[in-house]
């Protein structure tokens with residue numbers, strides 16, 4: 001059993017003051033494999049106080065100094081990437097290959113993105129060439145609480161820590177209690193990279209404890225949160241008394257519009273994207289909307305592809321999908337699959353229960369429902385499991401109407417060879433991101449949502465900007 005009860009506060013690993021033990025469970029085996037401590041108010045206060053003390057020095061440091069720390073962090077992170085991948089694989093169930101490639105790779109990718117953006121970030125610039133006395137200063141928001149989920153642990157941690165550090169914020173990271181071990185290795189990387197003490201602090205805890213203490217804390221200037229819309233609402237309410245800035249990255253229910261002229265790989269790509277990370281991605285293309293003339297063919301193909309998706313333990317090499325993160329999530333996915341059946345959707349692949357041969361571990365069957373209508377529960381709720389819903393549309397206008405008829409607005413997807421139609425749809429779909437024909441967004445492209453998917457943007461220049469305040473100055477003297 002791994003024992004890691006300490007927190008990282010003020011540049012040192014520190015025993016909890018008010019901690020309670022929490023077992024971390026391997027979702028592939030259902031066995032506990034580590035014990036951490038969930039902190040209490042005294043631990044939160046100590047971390048916030050350290051961040052507050054470190055703030056003046058860090059926010060007013062030459063940006064080059066902050067960039068140099070981030071460069072060292074990237075070096076150390078790359079060296080420790082395999083340790084981080086192993087930890088993620090065991091704590092949240094990403095199969096080793098996925099953990100080593102996309103999951104831990106995302107961390108290095110984002111840190112590099114911030115380094116690239118930081119080098120020409122306009123920390124100070126004239127308002128206009130003809131107004132040299134007007135200066136715009138982008139300075140750190142202040143002490144930032146960073147609250148992250150378990151589904152892409154390092155992706156989320158680096159998106160927040162990298163941006164906050166470049167902007168000049170000091171911070172308290174509270175990783176998910178489901179995935180604390182990878183975050184603690186990340187804290188070791190921060191330590192080795194030589195950030196000044198107090199700039200980065202880590203306190204483990206749960207939502208009702210450390211999470212709530214941070215969002216209501218008078219000395220925290222900003223909460224940057226990634227997680228469920230449910231917790232996002234609670235955080236916003238709790239933060240209201242201190243009017244701190246609340247930066248939210250929440251859930252999604254992405255539509256993937258498949259037109260009759262979609263490329264031949266579009267359906268397979270859509271199904272596999274949905275199943276990746278066992279469907280536990282906020283930007284999963286979970287509603288496949290299909291043009292009527294190709295509907296039957298697409299349903300057959302989607303079912304065939306889903307049936308070929310292998311499921312197995314995270315500790316095995318290979319391109320299979322792993323378990324769901326925990327029992328609660330497994331039960332929620334089972335309930336929603338049953339609800340899909342009860343509400344009249346047509347099950348064409350998978351279904352309730354565990355895949356054959358896997359009697360232990362939170363494994364679910366890759367599932368596809370056809371003939372779904374947008375009023376069904378499985379079309380409205382974020383399932384966060386390997387469950388694809390397929391719906392039919394008659395024309396472009398109806399496709400847009402169905403896609404936008406959701407409280408979420410994170411990522412939508414479009415598959416068509418018609419460029420003019422793609423551009424029209426990119427304008428009409430109400431989401432923070434629209435990805436078309438399987439083309440990845442490039443480095444530096446902002447990640448974030450609209451509506452109940454949140455209000456923040458992460459990654460590159462836009463991500464740094466979200467951790468800054470804009471200060472307008474007049475009477476600036478020429479230097």
Ligand SMILES: NC(=O)c1ccc[n+]([C@@H]2O[C@H](COP(=O)([O-])OP(=O)(O)OC[C@H]3O[C@@H](n4cnc5c(N)ncnc54)[C@H](O)[C@@H]3O)[C@@H](O)[C@H]2O)c1
Nearest residue numbers: 148149150175176207211212227228231234249250251282
């Ligand atoms: N938009 C994005 O960028 C993005 C990315 C990844 C995941 N997500 C979303 O995250 C969710 C899955 O993650 P999860 O189950 O860990 O979410 P969650 O909301 O249960 O927990 C996320 C984090 O918030 C903490 N938390 C929970 N309640 C809190 C409260 N009341 N106050 C303060 N902190 C609280 C948790 O301890 C954890 O650290 C999904 O809805 C998914 O769509 C969004």
